[in-house]
Amino acid sequence: MTPSQDPNRVLIFDTTLRDGEQSPGISLNAAEKLEIAQQLARLGVDIIEAGFPISSPGDFEAVQGIARQVEGPVIAGLARAHAADIDAAWGALKDAARPRIHTFISTSDIHIKHQLQSTREDVKGQARAAVAHAKSYVEDVEFSPMDATRADVEFTAEVLQIAIDEGATTINIPDTVGYTVPHEYTAFLTRLYELVPDLRKVVLSVHCHDDLGLAVANSLAGLLAGARQVECAVNGIGERAGNAAIEEIIMLLATRQAELGFTTGANTREIARTSRVVSRLTGYPVAPNKAVIGRNAFAHESGIHQDGVLKERSTYEIMDAASVGLESNQLVLGKHSGRHALQQALSELGIEVSGQTLNTAFKRFKEIADKKKQVTAMDLEALVTDELREDAAAGYSLEWFDVESSSRRPPHARVAVRSPEGEELEGSFGGDGPIDAIFRAINAATGVDARLREFHIGAVTGGQDALGETSIVVEVDGHTGSGQGVSTDIVDAAARAYVRALSNAARRRDHEGAEPQLSATP
Numbered sequence: 001m002t003p004s005q006d007p008n009r010v011l012i013f014d015t016t017l018r019d020g021e022q023s024p025g026i027s028l029n030a031a032e033k034l035e036i037a038q039q040l041a042r043l044g045v046d047i048i049e050a051g052f053p054i055s056s057p058g059d060f061e062a063v064q065g066i067a068r069q070v071e072g073p074v075i076a077g078l079a080r081a082h083a084a085d086i087d088a089a090w091g092a093l094k095d096a097a098r099p100r101i102h103t104f105i106s107t108s109d110i111h112i113k114h115q116l117q118s119t120r121e122d123v124k125g126q127a128r129a130a131v132a133h134a135k136s137y138v139e140d141v142e143f144s145p146m147d148a149t150r151a152d153v154e155f156t157a158e159v160l161q162i163a164i165d166e167g168a169t170t171i172n173i174p175d176t177v178g179y180t181v182p183h184e185y186t187a188f189l190t191r192l193y194e195l196v197p198d199l200r201k202v203v204l205s206v207h208c209h210d211d212l213g214l215a216v217a218n219s220l221a222g223l224l225a226g227a228r229q230v231e232c233a234v235n236g237i238g239e240r241a242g243n244a245a246i247e248e249i250i251m252l253l254a255t256r257q258a259e260l261g262f263t264t265g266a267n268t269r270e271i272a273r274t275s276r277v278v279s280r281l282t283g284y285p286v287a288p289n290k291a292v293i294g295r296n297a298f299a300h301e302s303g304i305h306q307d308g309v310l311k312e313r314s315t316y317e318i319m320d321a322a323s324v325g326l327e328s329n330q331l332v333l334g335k336h337s338g339r340h341a342l343q344q345a346l347s348e349l350g351i352e353v354s355g356q357t358l359n360t361a362f363k364r365f366k367e368i369a370d371k372k373k374q375v376t377a378m379d380l381e382a383l384v385t386d387e388l389r390e391d392a393a394a395g396y397s398l399e400w401f402d403v404e405s406s407s408r409r410p411p412h413a414r415v416a417v418r419s420p421e422g423e424e425l426e427g428s429f430g431g432d433g434p435i436d437a438i439f440r441a442i443n444a445a446t447g448v449d450a451r452l453r454e455f456h457i458g459a460v461t462g463g464q465d466a467l468g469e470t471s472i473v474v475e476v477d478g479h480t481g482s483g484q485g486v487s488t489d490i491v492d493a494a495a496r497a498y499v500r501a502l503s504n505a506a507r508r509r510d511h512e513g514a515e516p517q518l519s520a521t522p
C-alpha cells in the first residue's frame with residue numbers, strides 16, 4: 001500500500017549503500033553491494049538508495065547492477081544539482097523497474113557562502129534546473145535541500161516550492177550535521193507545511209544524522225509532524241556518527257504501533273540477518289549493547305531481571321527476539337549431510353546456489369563440519385557470505401600458510417597465494433606476532449604493499465568450537481578495501497580476510513587510478 005492509499009504507511013528508504021558507504025574505511029565492491037541490496041529487498045524496504053553514480057565508475061556499475069537485478073523496491077541514485085550528475089544517475093538507473101533520481105543542493109547560508117561559494121538566487125536556479133532535468137528522465141524525483149535544519153526556513157520553503165513546481169514527488173529534509181532536536185525539527189517541518197501548502201501533495205521525507213545521538217528521535221518527530229518517508233541505514237552507519245538506524249526505526253514503529261499508529265512494509269524477522277550481512281561486508285562491528293540487534297539486546301544479566309523474565313517475559317522485555325530474527329540459530333546440518341541438504345538449507349536462508357558455487361560452498365562446509373559438531377544456520381550464513389564472494393571477486397586467494405610462533409623467538413610465516421591469473425606465488429616474513437607475520441608474507445607474495453587499517457575478530461556463535469570471523473580493512477596506495485574471513489581457526493580466518501581486503505583495495509587502485517575527490521560544486 002502506498003502513502004496515498006494509507007495515510008499512516010511509512011516508507012522505509014534505505015541509504016546503507018550511499019550514505020552508509022560514505023563511512024570511513026568502508027569500501028564495498030559491486031558484488032557486495034548487490035548482496036546487501038538483495039537482503040534489503042528481503043527485509044522489505046520500500047526504496048534502496050543504491051549509490052552516487054557519478055562518484056566513481058565502481059559506484060556507477062554497482063548502481064546499475066542493483067537496478068537490473070534487485071526486484072521489489074524502488075532503486076534510487078544520488079546526484080548533485082548538476083546535469084552531468086543527473087545524466088550519470090539516469091544512465092545507471094534506467095533499467096530498474098522503478099527508478100528514482102535523488103538530487104540535492106544546500107539551502108543553508110553557511111553552505112551557500114563557504115562551500116558552494118554562491119548565492120541564494122543561484123541555488124534557486126540550480127534547484128529548478130536539476131529537478132526539471134531529472135524529471136525529463138523519470139517520473140519519480142526526490143529533492144533534498146541539504147543542511148536544511150541550519151537554513152533559513154523561508155528561503156528553504158522558496159526552494160521547495162520551485163522543486164515541487166518542477167515535478168519533485170518526494171521532498172526530503174536533511175538534518176545533515178545532526179544538529180537539530182526533536183521539538184525544533186517538528187517546528188521546522190510544521191512551518192514548511194504552512195509556507196508550502198503543496199508539500200501535502202508530495203511525500204515528505206526525513207533524513208537525520210546521529211551526531212548528538214538524536215537521529216531516531218528526530219526522525220520520529222518528523223513522522224509526527226507529517227513526514228511519511230524515513231531515510232535510514234542498517235546498523236546506523238553513515239557519514240560521521242551515521243544515520244538513523246533502520247532496525248531501530250522499524251522496531252520503534254512496530255513495537256509502539258498502538259501509540260503511534262504507523263505501519264511499514266518491513267519483514268522484521270529479516271532484521272538480524274540484514275544487520276549481520278552489513279556488519280560482515282563493511283567490517284563495522286555491532287556494539288553488544290546496540291538497540292534491537294546487539295548481542296545483549298535481549299540478554300538479562302541481573303538476578304532480578306532474570307527472575308522476572310523467567311516468571312513472565314514481558315516484565316523486562318518489550319520485544320521478542322524472534323520478531324527480529326535473532327533466534328535463527330538452531331542446528332541445521334551435521335557432518336554427514338550431503339550436497340543436496342546443504343543446497344536446501346541455504347535456500348531456506350534465502351541463498352540460492354548451484355553449479356561451481358555449490359561445489360565451493362560444499363567443500364568449505366565439509367571442512368568445517370569435520371571440526372565443528374553442529375553447523376548452525378548462522379554458521380552457514382557466515383560461511384556462504386564469506387565463500388561465495390570469492391568467485392565474484394576474482395582476486396588473489398589463499399592457498400596455504402605455515403606459521404611458527406613461540407614466546408621466545410620472533411614468529412615466522414610462509415604463505416602461498418594464487419594470483420588472479422592462476423599463478424602460485426610464495427612469500428615469507430618474520431613479524432611482530434603470528435598474524436602480522438602472515439599479513440606481511442602475503443604482501444611479499446603478491447608484491448602489493450597493503451597497510452592494515454582495521455582488524456576485528458569475533459565468533460559467529462557461542463561455544464568452544466564456534467566459527468571465528470574476522471573483518472579487515474587495508475589501504476593500498478590510498479585506496480581502501482575490506483575483506484572478511486570465516487574459519488574454525490582464527491589465524492586462517494584472518495589470513496583469508498587479509499587476502500580478500502588486499503584484492504579489493506588493489507582492484508580499486510587499478511580501476512579507479514587517481515580519482516578526484518567529489519566536491520559540492522560540480
Ligand code: KIV
Pocket residue numbers: 019104144146147172174175176177207209
Ligand atoms: O545528509 C545529507 O544532507 C545527505 C543528502 C545528500 C540527502 O545525505
Ligand code: ZN
Pocket residue numbers: 019174176207209238239
Ligand atoms: Zn546524509
